[in-house]
Amino acid sequence: MNPLITGWTAVSPYGVGRAAFAAGVRADGTAVAPLDRAEWGGPPVREAARVPIGAPRDVLGRKGTRTMDRATAMAVLAARDLLRDPSPEEAEAVPEAEAERTALVLGVSTGPIASLMDFTADSFTRDRPYLVDAARFPGALMNFTAAQLAIWHRLRGPNSTIAASRVAGLAALGYALRLQRAGRADTVLCGAVEEFTEERAWLEWHAAPPGALPPVLGEGCAMVRLTMPAAAADQGPAAELAAVASGLAGPDNAAQVLERCARRALAEAGERPDDVWAVAPADPPGPPGDAEAEAIDALFGRADGRGGGPVRVRTAGRLGDTHAASAAFQTAAVLALAEHDEAAAGRPALITAVDRDGAVACAVLRPAAGRRPG
């Protein structure tokens, strides 16, 4: 029994919420913009794709946001969109039993890297090495955002943070799928988040291979609500989460490993490559992106530009490199396009990702039949 995707949302460089994201994806425009050089203290890069929310207190108020990073604020906004409780004050409206059966699975890369580095820096720069800010200690841990979401939205079920870099959005879906198939949650909020910070920009600048330009970075959070069919009766599903597969590539076989994962996931979903409606690749820079493209060609034939084969859904260049959040945005883009494409109904979409450390993953979604744009 597979969970249904009964809702999705995105807090993206296109704007806050599902409508802004869907409009941005359909218009296929870029959200990359020049950085304000007067305020920028990061490496010598000129552009980024940022989520227009300002500081956490600007969108969530002062209460409970003093030590919050923007990644957490983005995730709180996304989860709020998918829940019936619009604010902590009204959280009591969620019945206890439901709160206990609602899980959160969040994909990250290295977690709150800016908070972590700032917290630790105090230990090296202050008069005494222990003069760190205790109130910011939890915010320097990788599960901070997930724990904050639980507190803000009173999610008392399993609360899992999956650190999986570029495959994080798909690794989170795979983890959530297993959780639900094992009967450990009725509803899962499942997404991934990445923040654009000077710290991350510096690390990416240093991590870029010699001679290669560092990627134009993006940020955001995309999330789906997964509901077991028995609990989804009154929610019109957007899609079925049919299968997730993941693997690990060696230095030169990422294309083969991804192709095997994709064939396995399609088979588990009861689908054939020929029937695939859309494919949404991660398009990472460098060899991982080349391998991904090779696998997709092997599955569906080379894109001929004349409309043959599945629809290619591209998000990477438009939203910047959203790293941990990228596969969650690919998923959201597939769901956004499916709502306006009658050819999508009941046909599978394949979402893929390849990480530079070797992890590969893919998911098969089946957009609901008979759904009309609402």
Next chain:
Amino acid sequence: MNAVPKAVPKAGPKAPVRRRRVVVTGIGPVTSIGTGADAFRRALRAGRDGAGPITGIDVAGFEHTQGCEVRGFDPAAHLDVLDPAEWGRAALFTATAARLAVADAGLDAETLRPLRTVVAVGTTDGESQDLDALVRQRAERGPSAMDPALARRVAPIRLAVAAARELGLTDVEPLTVSTACAAGNYAIGHSLDAVGSGAADIALCGGADALCRKTFAGFYRLGTIAPERCRPFDADRNGILTGEGAGMLVLEPLEAALRRGARVYAEVLGYGLNCDADHPVAPNEESIARCMRLALEDAGVKPSDVDLVSAHGTGTRANDVTETRAIRRVHGDDPPRTVSVKSMIGHTMGAAGALASAACALSIHHGFVPPTINHRRTDPECAIDCVPNRALPVRPRIVQNNALAFGGTNCVLILGRCDEAERGGAR
């Protein structure tokens, strides 16, 4: 082993979703009191204390500098594939523990390669020493002076990747779970679901963390680092000692273990996981009790069936009182013996749940209850028998292993003696 899972009904009154039975057949610990299953077992039984002056990270300027380090760790002595120069300390702990666990299970890389494998690693801080170094470089010489080699290797997914690469696994699902100090149990629980459902043939799972400045300074600032000794449940306890290491377990279907005549340490009967959704740091008694009940229900056992609890037992004022009360809520006024292996190995963060699980499995198989060491006088507010200072020659049947984390992220695992394996004449 790729066959469709046999829907073996689980023992016990309630089994929400059927899964095949899963057992622990290999243990790979890397700890301050011993590396490898035999050394770890002997140290646990002897009640060894892993504490000593910290030397692996810079602790100049701190007044108390005790910790439980893996001294003299030599990854090259264990690893055949990975180049230790290219990986961080946590990844090397993980790969070493995985190697040890696989060898302990009587398996080798050749046997594993055709199997669908999950490698699930829990961690609190990932490559924390590399992150410390990057922060220090930035503070001292500016951000442009950060070491690119370190910047490239801080992604926590590399912990799972390291273990899989070292073993040459080709059909493997790498997973790093970052649920702070409960992460080791999360990884084992997830692997139970993966192997139990038939999605995987075998799993290598556990957790790893390396001592780091960030965590040491953070706990120090909170006033929760013990000056000398870690004394869980003691009236005079005064905090944790930070530890490091890794624990990896081999989980496989009971049927496969019996078929190959493997030594079965214990069966993974079930687990429960939940979130307090209450406070970023302070544990919540009611929620912890609920997590224990979820685990017992999943395992199909009653609270009264449990004859040993391996507590989260950090040695802080708050944890030990709250956890003891939660145990009494679930297990009643005469709760099972409740021990803390953190008294010996310190708080190993993401590895803690995994190393405690390893201790539980050893306890079940070898017939001893590890002690809570450094104990003088039990706190009346922690009213449990913590098996002070000396191991007991008692063989538990069902053991509950608690892991509680910052963020109110809880995971409780239930392990049990596997009678079929013993009747079957396995070692």
